[in-house]
Amino acid sequence: MIDSVINEEYIEHSADKNGYIEKSNRKAFLLDGDKGIFPLLKFQSKGCLKIVDYIRYKSNDTSHIYLIELTDLKNDIKDCIECEALLRDTSTDVRNFVKSLDHDGLKRTQKKLWLETTEEVKGKWMGSIACYERILRIRNENIYPKYHLVIVLKNDTDPKELDLFKTELNNKLSGMTGRIEVLTTGEL
Structure with missing residues (x-):
């Protein structure tokens, strides 16, 4: 064809x-x-x-x-994976900081990590x-x-x-x- x-x-x-x-x-x-x-x-x-x-x-x-x-x-993959691992680890300062700014911020941040790659x-x-x-x-x-x-x-x-x-x-x-x-x- x-x-x-x-x-x-x-x-x-x-x-x-x-x-x-x-x-x-x-x-x-x-x-x-x-x-x-x-x-x-x-x-x-x-x-x-x-x-x-x-x-x-x-x-x-x-x-x-x-x-x-x-x-x-x-x-890009490595960055997303590393950031997501930081957000999943309950003892990290990053996770605590994001949650302190906005209760739903953690979930939104995790979603946005992969946004550029998935949109592409x-x-x-x-x-x-x-x-x-x-x-x-x-x-x-x-x-x-x-x-x-x-x-x-x-x-x-x-x-x-x-x-x-x-x-x-x-x-x-x-x-x-x-x-x-x-x-x-x-x-x-």
Whole structure:
């Protein structure tokens, strides 16, 4: 379906500060970027939607679409996890201070810790579905695919942080996205 317009590419992260590019042995259709599908879809402007990096489906089965986001959220995840641990520890000054300011402040603070990350994921989920639905409309295809979100972190991500990130993301977004797969590049 998409392959008549653009070829699949190996899934790869952006280069790190040393120029190293972590790659997967899997291929998918590049959605984001100048060489991706997005510019061909004629949206009003490049920045009008947040989108994932790649779209993939198995063989000719377009009833299950995998929206693949490659990210290096290691520092963001670590910050969220550390702050949340401080707030959960009943003996910390931080927890006591937040509670002294506002009785419900602790709950709101815990929710806001992950807000930026979850909002980014939500935006990419919705924007990518809009892109794929436009592809279906352009090609006059009358199918109703199931969408699956896959977030791919770099291989050097701490396994504990990966599990916590997966749990937090699924707890916060499962009603909208269903189960989110969080993997490393090597697990893809």
